[in-house]
Amino acid sequence: MLVVDILTCYAVAGIGSVVGLGLMSFIQTDQPRLLQTLNIYRWAFAALSVMSIILFAPPPQVPALTKALIGFAGMGVCLIAWAFRQLNGRRTHPYLGAGLTLVVGALLWAAALLPEAEYVRAVAVIFAVLSVAMAVDQGWLIMSSVRGHISELSLMGVALAFALHWLVVAYHAFTVPGPYPPDWLHGPVWLRPVSGIGVALLPLAVAALAFSTINARLSQQLRARALSDDLTGALSRRGLRELGERMLAIQQHQSSQIAVLMMDLDHFKAVNDRYGHLIGDDVLRHVTQVIRDRLRDDALLARYGGEEFTVLLPVKSAQEAYGVAERLRKAVETHPCETKVGPIRITISIGVSFHQASTSLEEDLAKADGRLYVAKNNGRNRVEFAEG
Numbered sequence: 001m002l003v004v005d006i007l008t009c010y011a012v013a014g015i016g017s018v019v020g021l022g023l024m025s026f027i028q029t030d031q032p033r034l035l036q037t038l039n040i041y042r043w044a045f046a047a048l049s050v051m052s053i054i055l056f057a058p059p060p061q062v063p064a065l066t067k068a069l070i071g072f073a074g075m076g077v078c079l080i081a082w083a084f085r086q087l088n089g090r091r092t093h094p095y096l097g098a099g100l101t102l103v104v105g106a107l108l109w110a111a112a113l114l115p116e117a118e119y120v121r122a123v124a125v126i127f128a129v130l131s132v133a134m135a136v137d138q139g140w141l142i143m144s145s146v147r148g149h150i151s152e153l154s155l156m157g158v159a160l161a162f163a164l165h166w167l168v169v170a171y172h173a174f175t176v177p178g179p180y181p182p183d184w185l186h187g188p189v190w191l192r193p194v195s196g197i198g199v200a201l202l203p204l205a206v207a208a209l210a211f212s213t214i215n216a217r218l219s220q221q222l223r224a225r226a227l228s229d230d231l232t233g234a235l236s237r238r239g240l241r242e243l244g245e246r247m248l249a250i251q252q253h254q255s256s257q258i259a260v261l262m263m264d265l266d267h268f269k270a271v272n273d274r275y276g277h278l279i280g281d282d283v284l285r286h287v288t289q290v291i292r293d294r295l296r297d298d299a300l301l302a303r304y305g306g307e308e309f310t311v312l313l314p315v316k317s318a319q320e321a322y323g324v325a326e327r328l329r330k331a332v333e334t335h336p337c338e339t340k341v342g343p344i345r346i347t348i349s350i351g352v353s354f355h356q357a358s359t360s361l362e363e364d365l366a367k368a369d370g371r372l373y374v375a376k377n378n379g380r381n382r383v384e385f386a387e388g
């Protein structure tokens with residue numbers, strides 16, 4: 001049987017966390033949401049780095065310090081779970097994220113006051129609940145997104161392995177009586193080397209995978225910028241074609257479907273004629289922002305022509321697409337554009353089609369455009385859906 005010195009593994013994990021902190025400091029971005037995610041990762045690796053400081057502080061191997069280390073590790077795991085969410089485009093309120101992190105840290109520190117057997121069980125239960133919640137949350141986020149980048153899937157694999165490990169430890173903490181090892185890791189003999197090596201490599205693995213996921217996101221954003229329209233920042237028609245084709249290809253392997261929304265501003269010529277082209281441009285930018293603010297990260301928004309926009313929307317059901325299209329129409333209607341000549345009210349008409357396995361993006365767009373034409377003819381400021 002492989003002999004693993006668990007304290008050395010903790011030390012390696014601490015060093016890995018310092019490396020993680022360094023990696024996260026190298027990434028530069030002007031994207032506010034990504035910056036926030038990076039900061040959470042930095043805090044996570046800082047909390048995990050405390051491990052190495054504690055372990056190398058004299059005298060080593062003091063149980064009280066080991067308990068404090070486990071408290072910091074719990075906080076690190078919480079922060080990583082929070083950063084995972086941010087990375088997948090789900091905003092978690094800062095107070096909620098920081099509050100949960102502190103609660104888990106406090107619980108682990110409070111558990112250190114319990115007698116040995118209860119302490120081991122409490123730690124096992126807290127980590128098992130935390131890691132299962134993280135794996136389920138991460139799994140759900142990845143499954144409901146159409147990205148599926150390999151590093152994200154690997155991050156999910158790491159989260160699953162981590163949860164499985166803590167479930168086994170929790171099971172043994174309750175079914176196998178003491179005595180407990182001095183390093184507080186309780187579990188079957190075979191688990192010790194597996195767990196030790198896992199603990200040692202975990203921060204490095206998370207850092208490398210998070211780095212590569214963020215890197216993929218950044219290059220995706222750079223690419224999107226190259227493919228976007230100057231006036232509104234939405235994708236250009238070429239961008240829609242490139243990213244849209246890819247979205248359709250990825251979607252083939254998923255349970256979601258893609259709704260195609262064609263939208264056109266109503267009587268926009270009158271706005272230009274009355275207020276001039278510059279104000280017209282402001283209205284186009286405003287409408288783009290109103291729509292973008294109401295779309296999830298996995299949707300694509302493009303300016304298809306002068307005052308015509310397209311959205312490719314991954315949805316679980318046609319019902320969901322109906323809901324989003326109506327929400328967008330209402331949002332534009334109820335949010336006038338504030339300009340220097342006063343508020344300008346504008347409405348949009350929307351035609352919706354659904355991508356089928358047998359249809360091309362061009363055909364989907366043409367079908368949605370046909371429905372848009374019907375929406376215009378039926379009085380404007382309305383949504384029309386294609387059959388099937």
Ligand SMILES: Nc1nc2c(ncn2[C@@H]2O[C@H](COP(=O)(O)OP(=O)(O)OP(=O)(O)O)[C@@H](O)[C@H]2O)c(=O)[nH]1
Pocket residue numbers: 231264265266267268269270272276277278279280281284305306307376380
């Ligand atoms: N300000 C501005 N106007 C644009 C831009 N691109 C196209 N347009 C204008 O958009 C207007 C489109 O007018 P029409 O196609 O007649 O449509 P509409 O007046 O919106 O009427 P319906 O679509 O039938 O409701 C034209 O006046 C174009 O000059 C742009 O980049 N900036």
